[in-house]
Amino acid sequence: MRLIPVLAAAVVAGSLTTAQARPAAAPAVAVAPQYGTTHVYVAPSDLDRFVASFLATFGGQSTKQVVATVTPTPSSTTSQLLQTPVGTVSLFGFKTPIPTPFGAERNGYLVSDIDAAVKSARAAGADVIVETFPDPIGRDVVVQWPGGVNMQLYWHTTKPNYAAFQTVPENRIYVSRERADAFVRSFQRFAHAKVVSDDARAPGAEIGRPKDTYRRIRLEAAFGKFTVLSTDGHLPYPYGREMTGYEVTNLSDTLDKARAAGVTVLVEPYTADHRQAAVVQFPGGYIAEIHAAVK
Known part of the structure; x- marks a missing residue:
């Protein structure tokens, strides 16, 4: 559409x-x-x-x-x-x-x-x-x-002209273990993407299961950033519902602004893979991940 x-x-x-x-x-x-x-x-x-x-x-x-x-x-x-x-x-x-x-x-x-x-x-x-x-x-x-x-x-028809992002958001794509490789091969061939990382034992805290691990593949292309989360589908709410991850400079400050604007924090900040992240829900139901790099 x-x-x-x-x-x-x-x-x-x-x-x-x-x-x-x-x-x-x-x-x-x-x-x-x-x-x-x-x-x-x-x-x-x-x-x-x-x-x-x-x-x-x-x-x-x-x-x-x-x-x-x-x-x-x-x-x-x-x-x-x-x-x-x-x-x-x-x-x-x-x-x-x-x-x-x-x-x-x-x-x-x-x-x-x-x-x-x-x-x-x-x-x-x-x-x-x-x-x-x-x-x-x-x-x-x-x-x-x-x-x-x-x-x-x-x-x-007429090419638009938008300012570049300060930070590029990531498209968060959940797929089954059986189809992860097929998705990556197909998508990469189309988009000329490169694999930034392919971690077979990524920390399960990223999908709400801190005692487990899962496979996470990060991709980059001229279209932007993509994170493929290959799981068994046993995802506690709200994981799997967030389609986009937004990178900010300071997560705490951003969450303060969000709460003041009526946004609900569904997953409180946690740290994994050199980033601090949280999951929020905006009025109207839209769920998103927000993260900031941890040095």
Whole structure:
């Protein structure tokens, strides 16, 4: 689905070997990390509270709210873009029932050529679950990667111009143990991503199970950062519900701002893998991870 008037992004991928990371046949279609957005759906009655709390927590601004049809079938939603120094949200408040499979796509990524992107995604092993459709400012498509990971790709008729992030957010992707390697290979081939780390015994505190370990793969690409969490699916709430991790300079200060703005801290700060992290829920139900580097 397309955010009006502006949206962005491009998809990313992971890999197991450097040789697999940049196959010659795969075109580079990413634009830049600041054109990637997290898709957030809230009830129209919660829109104002969500916007106020999100911007109070991270700073930034919102585009003007408009009402539009952003799906290939009839629907109506409010649409606006929340742009902060640490991440961007495409916010939707549907006035009609949401057509399937919209609402299940986690992110949107701007691509330089949508036809080339679709061809490349298919060649990399993705399913096209919503074929390319027009919107008022470009074209869109929804793809599904191995492991059931839905993402939207966008192309703008007129290329947008957004300021770079101060810190690049991470797309947090939970997949099964059986499909982790398939997801990483497929996604990496498409996005020309590099594997930053692949830890088979990452601390279970990161998924709410401090006595256990799990596999964590970190990826980086021109689209941004990605963390693949490969688990047995035994996840205590709210783990697995947070789609994006926002990096801030000072976690304590950010959480103070969040609480003052009506945000609920679901997981109190903990330290693991050289970062301090917490999980929060904004008014309207959106759940996110927030973290800061620990030196």
